[in-house]
Amino acid sequence: MSIDQDRADGSRGAGVRAERQAETRRRLVDVAREMFISDGYAATSLDKVAERAGFSKGAVYSNFSGKEELCMAVLDSIHAEQVVQVAEVFSGPGGLDDKIDRFAVWAREGIGQPLWVALESEFGAVARQSPFVASALRRRQREVRAAIAALIEQVTTDQGITLRFPPEQAATMLLSLGIGLGALRSIDHGVDPGMFGDAMRALLRPAPPA
Numbered sequence: 001m002s003i004d005q006d007r008a009d010g011s012r013g014a015g016v017r018a019e020r021q022a023e024t025r026r027r028l029v030d031v032a033r034e035m036f037i038s039d040g041y042a043a044t045s046l047d048k049v050a051e052r053a054g055f056s057k058g059a060v061y062s063n064f065s066g067k068e069e070l071c072m073a074v075l076d077s078i079h080a081e082q083v084v085q086v087a088e089v090f091s092g093p094g095g096l097d098d099k100i101d102r103f104a105v106w107a108r109e110g111i112g113q114p115l116w117v118a119l120e121s122e123f124g125a126v127a128r129q130s131p132f133v134a135s136a137l138r139r140r141q142r143e144v145r146a147a148i149a150a151l152i153e154q155v156t157t158d159q160g161i162t163l164r165f166p167p168e169q170a171a172t173m174l175l176s177l178g179i180g181l182g183a184l185r186s187i188d189h190g191v192d193p194g195m196f197g198d199a200m201r202a203l204l205r206p207a208p209p210a
Contacts, residue, residue, distance in 0.1 A: 025063045025073075027053050033074040037115045041071055041122045068133050071123050076140065078116055083147050085110060090151060096159045096204065104197030111178055111193045117186035145171045156204065164207045173203060 031053040035044045046067055050057045064070040089102045127134040149171035156163055163170060177199055184191045 021063065024055060024059055028055070028060060028063060028070065029073050029077055032070050033077060036071060036074055036119050041067075041119060041126070046070070068126065068130065071119075072133075072136055072140070075120060075123065079140070079144055082110060083144065086148075087151055090155050096155065096161065097201070099155065100197050100201050100204075103200065104194050107181075107193040107196045111182050111185065111196065117182045121183070121186075141175075145175055148175060152204070161204065161206045163204065165203070170203055174200060 028049060032044070032049045035049060035052065044067075046060050047057055049070070050060050053059075060070070064073065085106060086103065089106050090099045092099065092102060094102075123133075124137065127137055145168070149167040152163075152170050152174075153167040156167070165173070177196060181191065181193050181196055185193065
């Protein structure tokens with residue numbers, strides 16, 4: 001067998017191993033997401049996650065440094081889904097009012113699902129005792145705000161709207177409102193998130209002409 005063939009075989013083997021590890025990681029995140037949401041962060045151990053996922057505990061540690069990092073991966077998956085869904089809502093046809101109306105419909109299902117909001121709150125308390133978690137949560141929150149700001153800038157530019165606030169400030173206000181409504185709905189699911197659409201419509205209203 002030639003050296004080139006050895007290298008090709010080694011490259012294929014490395015690719016297969018990387019693919020298997022990525023699949024293992026996805027499986028662990030999916031199972032952990034289900035368990036963290038249903039049972040809570042404190043009640044879910046890495047042993048339980050590994051067992052339900054069909055792996056050894058060593059497989060968990062080969063992908064995550066510990067339960068904190070695994071939970072952050074779970075929250076990342078939830079946030080990524082929401083950002084994609086909101087982007088899809090605003091990429092649809094129609095003017096700004098049409099987009100906000102679609103967003104209000106999405107918000108009734110997408111904001112404040114009680115169990116994952118409870119998970120975020122429980123995990124957020126860990127940040128008080130863990131500088132690692134606090135730093136990671138800050139970084140992720142900034143990334144979410146940046147994604148929302150980019151979406152706001154894109155939508156308002158497409159609609160020819162000049163905002164009253166910079167996109168970064170508008171993103172912070174909308175995210176804060178979403179978090180607050182999410183917390184309220186986690187306690188009282190009768191709270192109507194439709195008001196989020198009204199607040200967004202007011203916030204994204206064009207600035208008055210100079």
